[in-house]
Amino acid sequence: MQKPSLLADLVDIRHQIKSDAECNRDTVRQRDRDIGLRIPARQNDAATLRAWVAAIRQGHGGQGRLAQRGIITVIAALWLFGLSGGWLLGNMALDYDGSEPVNIIHALMILVGSQLLLLTALLILLAFGLERVREAFAFINPAVWISRLLAWMQPAWHPSISELLDEQGAMRLHGIRRWLLVYLAQHFAVALNLGIIAVLFYLVTVSDLAFGWSTTLMVENQAVSGWFDALSSPWQWILPAAAPNADLVEASRYYRLQTRLHQDTMLVAELGIWWLFMLMCILVYGLLPRILTLLYAGIRYDRSVISAIRNTTGSAQVLLRMRSPLVSSGADEAEKVDGTEECPPPLRRRQIGRPLRAVVIEWSGVQADRPALSRSGITAVQFHSAGGKQSPDADREMINRIRGHEFEAVVLVAGSWEPPMMEFIDFLRELCEQMDASVMRIVYLVPAEKREAVRPGDLETWESALYAMDDSKLYVEVQPP
Amino acid sequence: MTDPSTDTGPPVLAIVGHPNKGKSSIVSTLAQDASVRVSPRSGTTTSNRAYAIRLDSRELCRLVDTPGFQRPRAAMDWMQRHSGSTADHPEAVRRFLEEHRQDPRFSAECELLGPIVDGAGILYVIDGSVPYGPDYDAEMEILRWTGEPSMALINRIGAGNHVADWRRPLSQYFRIVREFNAISEPFEQQVQLLTGFSELCEEWRKPLREAADSLVARRALQMRQAGERIAKLLENMLGYSETAPLRDSGDQAGIAAGRQALESRLGEMERAARADVEQIFNHGGLDRDESALEGIDEDLFSEQTWKLFGLSRDQVLAMGAAGGAATGALVDIGTGGLTVFLGSSVGAAIGAAGAWLGSQQLVNVRIRGKSLGGHQAILGPVSSIHFPWIVLGRAVTHLRLVSRRNHAVRARLRIAHRSHGGLASELDPGLKKSLQSLFSRLSRGRTIRPAESTELGRLVVVAAESDTGTVPENR
Numbered sequence: 001m002q003k004p005s006l007l008a009d010l011v012d013i014r015h016q017i018k019s020d021a022e023c024n025r026d027t028v029r030q031r032d033r034d035i036g037l038r039i040p041a042r043q044n045d046a047a048t049l050r051a052w053v054a055a056i057r058q059g060h061g062g063q064g065r066l067a068q069r070g071i072i073t074v075i076a077a078l079w080l081f082g083l084s085g086g087w088l089l090g091n092m093a094l095d096y097d098g099s100e101p102v103n104i105i106h107a108l109m110i111l112v113g114s115q116l117l118l119l120t121a122l123l124i125l126l127a128f129g130l131e132r133v134r135e136a137f138a139f140i141n142p143a144v145w146i147s148r149l150l151a152w153m154q155p156a157w158h159p160s161i162s163e164l165l166d167e168q169g170a171m172r173l174h175g176i177r178r179w180l181l182v183y184l185a186q187h188f189a190v191a192l193n194l195g196i197i198a199v200l201f202y203l204v205t206v207s208d209l210a211f212g213w214s215t216t217l218m219v220e221n222q223a224v225s226g227w228f229d230a231l232s233s234p235w236q237w238i239l240p241a242a243a244p245n246a247d248l249v250e251a252s253r254y255y256r257l258q259t260r261l262h263q264d265t266m267l268v269a270e271l272g273i274w275w276l277f278m279l280m281c282i283l284v285y286g287l288l289p290r291i292l293t294l295l296y297a298g299i300r301y302d303r304s305v306i307s308a309i310r311n312t313t314g315s316a317q318v319l320l321r322m323r324s325p326l327v328s329s330g331a332d333e334a335e336k337v338d339g340t341e342e343c344p345p346p347l348r349r350r351q352i353g354r355p356l357r358a359v360v361i362e363w364s365g366v367q368a369d370r371p372a373l374s375r376s377g378i379t380a381v382q383f384h385s386a387g388g389k390q391s392p393d394a395d396r397e398m399i400n401r402i403r404g405h406e407f408e409a410v411v412l413v414a415g416s417w418e419p420p421m422m423e424f425i426d427f428l429r430e431l432c433e434q435m436d437a438s439v440m441r442i443v444y445l446v447p448a449e450k451r452e453a454v455r456p457g458d459l460e461t462w463e464s465a466l467y468a469m470d471d472s473k474l475y476v477e478v479q480p481p
Numbered sequence: 482m483t484d485p486s487t488d489t490g491p492p493v494l495a496i497v498g499h500p501n502k503g504k505s506s507i508v509s510t511l512a513q514d515a516s517v518r519v520s521p522r523s524g525t526t527t528s529n530r531a532y533a534i535r536l537d538s539r540e541l542c543r544l545v546d547t548p549g550f551q552r553p554r555a556a557m558d559w560m561q562r563h564s565g566s567t568a569d570h571p572e573a574v575r576r577f578l579e580e581h582r583q584d585p586r587f588s589a590e591c592e593l594l595g596p597i598v599d600g601a602g603i604l605y606v607i608d609g610s611v612p613y614g615p616d617y618d619a620e621m622e623i624l625r626w627t628g629e630p631s632m633a634l635i636n637r638i639g640a641g642n643h644v645a646d647w648r649r650p651l652s653q654y655f656r657i658v659r660e661f662n663a664i665s666e667p668f669e670q671q672v673q674l675l676t677g678f679s680e681l682c683e684e685w686r687k688p689l690r691e692a693a694d695s696l697v698a699r700r701a702l703q704m705r706q707a708g709e710r711i712a713k714l715l716e717n718m719l720g721y722s723e724t725a726p727l728r729d730s731g732d733q734a735g736i737a738a739g740r741q742a743l744e745s746r747l748g749e750m751e752r753a754a755r756a757d758v759e760q761i762f763n764h765g766g767l768d769r770d771e772s773a774l775e776g777i778d779e780d781l782f783s784e785q786t787w788k789l790f791g792l793s794r795d796q797v798l799a800m801g802a803a804g805g806a807a808t809g810a811l812v813d814i815g816t817g818g819l820t821v822f823l824g825s826s827v828g829a830a831i832g833a834a835g836a837w838l839g840s841q842q843l844v845n846v847r848i849r850g851k852s853l854g855g856h857q858a859i860l861g862p863v864s865s866i867h868f869p870w871i872v873l874g875r876a877v878t879h880l881r882l883v884s885r886r887n888h889a890v891r892a893r894l895r896i897a898h899r900s901h902g903g904l905a906s907e908l909d910p911g912l913k914k915s916l917q918s919l920f921s922r923l924s925r926g927r928t929i930r931p932a933e934s935t936e937l938g939r940l941v942v943v944a945a946e947s948d949t950g951t952v953p954e955n956r
Contacts, residue, residue: 025760311932312931317709320702327696329513330516330533364614364616365614365615365616366614387554388618391554392554415611415612415614417608417611419500421499421552421616422589423554423555448610461501
């Protein structure tokens with residue numbers, strides 16, 4: 001699979017950050033930290049973010065691939081247009097049917113002069129702000145055509161790519177759009193020059209080209225020779241054959257109404273030497289500057305995308321998630337919930353009538369307030385202790401001791417603030433089993449603080465626990481304040 | 482019995498005790514996990530549940546929430562009968578476990594003693610708000626028999642105070658006795674408790690220190706994330722405008738509908754940001770007591786909200802004057818000082834007057850004709866100088882509440898007390914100025930760079946951490 005371009009990564013990073021906002025925060029945090037641990041720590045921010053999105057993509061084509069394919073398609077189309085345009089333009093400028101030579105000045109104006117003009121315009125626009133002047137030169141500006149081409153393609157692209165390339169998005173994103181258009185325009189220009197060079201080679205190879213020059217003005221041959229000399233100064237030291245000398249310049253001058261050329265001074269075939277000069281002019285003044293601007297625009301475009309990657313909203317958070325250690329402190333697994341938490345109905349209330357003769361057992365050292373017991377309609381005939389420091393065997397012995405006595409109720413006094421533990425329930429069960437069925441069993445709850453009442457929540461806890469015993473003679477009561 | 486000093490694994494602490502004494506609350510607070518089932522009803526925890534503190538995938542320490550003792554006297558009775566001397570007490574506990582692992586009567590004891598026998602430190606939790614009783618002795622004795630390092634923690638659940646009564650029996654069984662309220666203890670104390678466990682075993686010092694440092698780092702990260710989320714909220718709310726179709730240029734009902742839509746959308750943004758902040762602090766799905774939230778759950782545009790969180794007249798004038806003076810100073814500089822501070826003075830006066838007049842206007846309303854006929858109203862952004870401070874004030878109050886809320890708290894979100902007079906009155910002038918500068922740009926509909934957004938987030942955190950009268954009621 002093709003390596004994703006910077007733009008593809010930018011599109012995917014923006015898209016991923018947006019979709020992460022809808023995901024579970026902890027999952028995203030864990031994923032990013034895992035990726036962060038796999039990436040070398042010394043990478044810069046943009047490289048780290050690119051590695052991050054590559055790890056998430058895991059080889060699958062994201063939205064960025066679409067953008068990348070779109071840009072590649074546009075570049076391919078521009079090369080096609082450029083090469084064909086160059087071929088046509090070259091053919092037009094170098095049109096030669098043998099009746100008259102190709103006017104070298106005319107050809108230079110078309111093939112090199114126009115390009116230099118456009119290049120100068122580009123440099124001016126870059127220096128003084130492309131946005132402001134662009135509209136004025138829209139009709140000759142390839143960037144504007146490409147912009148329209150991109151706009152035409154946008155409906156086929158994902159919204160995240162369209163948003164990236166639209167005017168507002170570009171403003172925010174560090175001039176990506178501007179440098180992309182300049183970069184694409186340079187591709188076109190390079191292809192155009194190559195098309196021209198190709199047609200020149202073709203014509204030179206398969207036909208005889210004869211170049212000449214002509215003017216109505218009273219211009220000395222020497223002066224014209226000087227201009228050509230100046231034009232060829234960049235290469236004449238290395239390729240003197242491609243620099244026309246004064247003799248050739250003079251011999252190439254022609255007047256359409258007179259003899260076509262000074263055939264007495266030079267062979268017609270020698271006029272073809274001009275093609276080398278023409279080729280070098282296109283190479284040096286057409287192709288080379290465009291290759292340089294292509295490289296420069298490519299670098300600026302890459303930089304603008306890198307800057308956008310670094311500054312994309314949310315990228316700082318991604319880097320933070322990747323670089324900060326992940327501290328987790330939760331349960332290893334979800335808690336099992338046993339049944340429902342519904343409260344059982346409260347136990348039946350005892351009707352307080354005449355005082356009950358009762359055996360009072362104080363559980364775990366909790367003492368009942370004697371006057372309060374009376375107010376509750378309980379007359380204690382015996383007091384015993386259970387639980388606490390006493391062993392379970394001692395508790396059983398105590399039950400055996402009270403079994404033979406006559407009483408109407410057993411009152412088990414307990415601290416309301418302590419929930420009923422199973423050892424209390426065990427004791428209560430044993431007590432119930434040993435007592436006569438007619439004996440009333442009362443769990444009598446005492447508050448933690450003497451002057452306070454038992455808290456409703458504590459009573460509910462006790463009732464919930466004792467409800468399961470399903471004993472019609474069992475009551476839970478609270479000590480009156 | 483495992484000697485923790487030779488164990489190379491992370492420290493494990495078993496939180497044990499009587500049923501319903503707040504063991505799960507302690508774990509919930511220390512592990513900062515609000516998913517722990519905490520219930521006033523006894524026996525909520527029926528099996529062990531481990532909570533690990535991890536740094537990346539490395540486990541630094543583990544807390545084990547256990548069910549409460551149910552039959553400690555019977556268990557102790559068995560152990561006493563099967564132990565010959567003090568030296569074999571730990572062995573007796575181990576044998577008890579082996580013997581009763583399948584016995585439903587001792588399921589709670591076997592469950593809670595399991596990790597201790599495997600080398601976990603003991604954190605014995607009691608409720609200091611209720612009296613000590615002799616029925617605790619059996620369980621404390623069993624824990625002593627295990628021979629593992631132990632610490633007693635007095636957790637006061639209720640209003641009563643029996644801490645002094647508890648200290649004597651606890652100190653007989655445990656070398657270290659500490660007080661810790663799982664519901665109200667601030668974060669710093671929680672971290673201190675965690676590092677305090679290293680007193681149980683010297684080998685644990687390093688991993689526990691690392692665990693504590695990790696929690697502190699996470700807290701800082703959470704604050705930063707929350708700050709950035711609030712910064713994003715401010716960016717979104719201050720620059721937001723709503724378009725409403727109008728029948729004609731004087732369609733007041735259409736404007737009112739547009740205004741309602743604007744307010745509703747701003748309210749949604751605020752609620753979404755709050756949910757995110759709660760999630761950042763692992764408090765997702767908080768229940769809230771709206772009546773007790775004093776303004777932060779009031780309607781954003783209610784009079785009460787503006788009174789509580791808006792700027793005072795003096796603050797409006799001061800902020801306007803500061804902005805005007807800065808502009809006027811440019812004139813002074815431009816004239817090389819010839820205006821002798823006249824530019825600054827006039828600028829301050831104009832700024833103050835403008836701010837005061839501007840503060841009376843709430844929302845910008847622009848009526849526009851549409852190209853295909855008809856009209857539309859563009860409402861917003863909300864232009865009042867009060868508005869950013871109200872949004873920030875409410876967000877910061879909420880952040881303070883959430884960030885200071887312990888994870889054991891199951892009560893609704895509410896404020897016990899908050900100082901009136903708006904957030905601006907609490908902040909130092911430098912911070913206020915930096916915030917106002919960003920607010921001014923956002924209110925004019927200008928976007929700020931990501932770096933400035935991060936800076937705004939930082940300022941929000943500084944504001945949230947500044948001294949305040951807002952106290953979350955951790956009950």
